[in-house]
Amino acid sequence: MKSEDYVRYLTEQFVRYLETPREERKxxxxxxxxxxxxxxxxxxxQIPDAIESYAAQIKxxxxxxxx
Numbered sequence: 732m733k734s735e736d737y738v739r740y741l742t743e744q745f746v747r748y749l750e751t752p753r754e755e756r757k758x759x760x761x762x763x764x765x766x767x768x769x770x771x772x773x774x775x776x777q778i779p780d781a782i783e784s785y786a787a788q789i790k791x792x793x794x795x796x797x798x
Contacts, residue, residue: 771779
């Protein structure tokens with residue numbers, strides 16, 4: 732990409748940003764924030780969910796043995 736094209740792209744993005752109303756930008760930011768997965772999933776992927784599921788299975792087995 733040529734530097735002229737890049738500057739043109741940045742300018743277009745900046746103008747588009749300035750032309751959108753403030754409330755609409757704020758709404759889009761909040762929607763994006765809500766759509767993100769939890770921080771633990773972003774950092775560690777599926778590992779925390781797997782550990783949680785495994786721990787639940789173990790608790791279930793222990794509970795059955797005590798009854």
